Amino acid sequence: MSDLIDRLLDGLPQDAVLTDPDVTRGYAQDMAGFCDSGTPAAVVFPETVAQVQHVLRTATALRVPVVPQGARTGLSGGANAASGWLVLSLLRMNRILEIDPVNRIAVVEPGVVNAELSRVVARHGLNYPPDPSSWESCTIGGNIGTGSGGLCCVKYGTTSEYVLGLDVVLADGRLLTTGRRTAKGVAGYDLTRLFVGSEGTLGVVVRAVLALRPSPPPQLVLAAEFASTGDAxxxxxxxxxxxxxPSLMELMDTTTVRAVNALARMGLPDSTAALLLVGFDSTDPTGDLAAVAELCRAAGATDVVPAADSAESELLLEARRLALPALDSLGTTMIDDVAVPRSRLAAMLDGTAAIAAEYDLTIGVVAHAGDGNTHPVVVFDAADPDQAARARASFDAIMELGLDLGGTITGEHGVGLLKKEWLARELGPVGLEMQRRLKAAFDPDNLLNPGKLF
Known part of the structure; x- marks a missing residue:
């Protein structure tokens, strides 16, 4: 232990190395439940690429596992550390290095907060589309690590589509540069996309070249009520x-709608089986909403309410953003992240309701309906061992349902510790073997976030 700390301090300032166990324990996990963690040997806060290289060279020399971390808003245990491990926090590497309006790129460090980047590029008439629910606190490095998405994915896609190039420090301290700054580029294997979603198991991202888009027009949203999930x-x-x-297509089931009403008294129709929000940021959003409203009515919508302006649209979206806090207010929550084909969305909702009944639990579902990404939220009393056990079992049942419907165990939250057993099932033996070989090629000593993914 003392050798590790002494070596770290050879290349880091005193205040960049925390060793008090009472303090380091606070950095041992992200926001996921049911995932083990311990007391890290130290937490380090490098501010430069050279300092990150020093940390990883030191860890490799002493064979100490390293867990890269951002804001720890993750929901899969991907940022959890075991006792004696080293936590590498990228929060102090938070500079926006460049905004290039001509080439529509931003160059940033991993600790930049997603919302801050969005605000800065907006001053240039540009937009960084990925918008996870935690965008006011999550970091770009964490977004890259999990391949995160958000409400806008149906039109604009996920983080992987906006990462053009990366600087990555490998486990042995070498600096790898991948990708490009150009609009196109197919030179060699696409290592950039390999790192997106790798959850810190292959290297530590220290710089990212991100694609930007022109700022879209103001968005208008409609709300459509349905008497059944099948109609929705x-x-x-x-x-x-x-x-x-659409620029967004979001769905809340009746459990979620009622929770939002209880939390914020928003007057949502809590008798509805499903509430669908559809938005457009096109040149004629009013006309687009009118056409979609007719489609919703033809599908069985009992009421369709288009927003008259941006202010009303924001009120509808605020209800959607309150979905997870509202369900959190009901008890301890486990948030699943199962994506299915759009055509199986109703089956996913109905299957989840059946699981809730089987395990006698409250499970609310909020979904990025436009891309089939559902977030069933299991609510339980963590102080009740029986409820906790049923909650974990229901979580697994939901993932099994998603796979049976032709889906995937995670659309944007990552695998981490929480879903590693399910990843093996989804990938199959050949896929799992190839992924492990890739891990060994980049991290032969298995020191970078070991035990995550598989």
């Missing part, structure tokens, strides 16, 4: 089949 699912399919590309 049919509406989603009808909108997509007709060729529309």
């Amino acid at each position: 699912g049919a509406a989603v399919c009808a909108v997509m089949e007709a060729g529309w590309t």
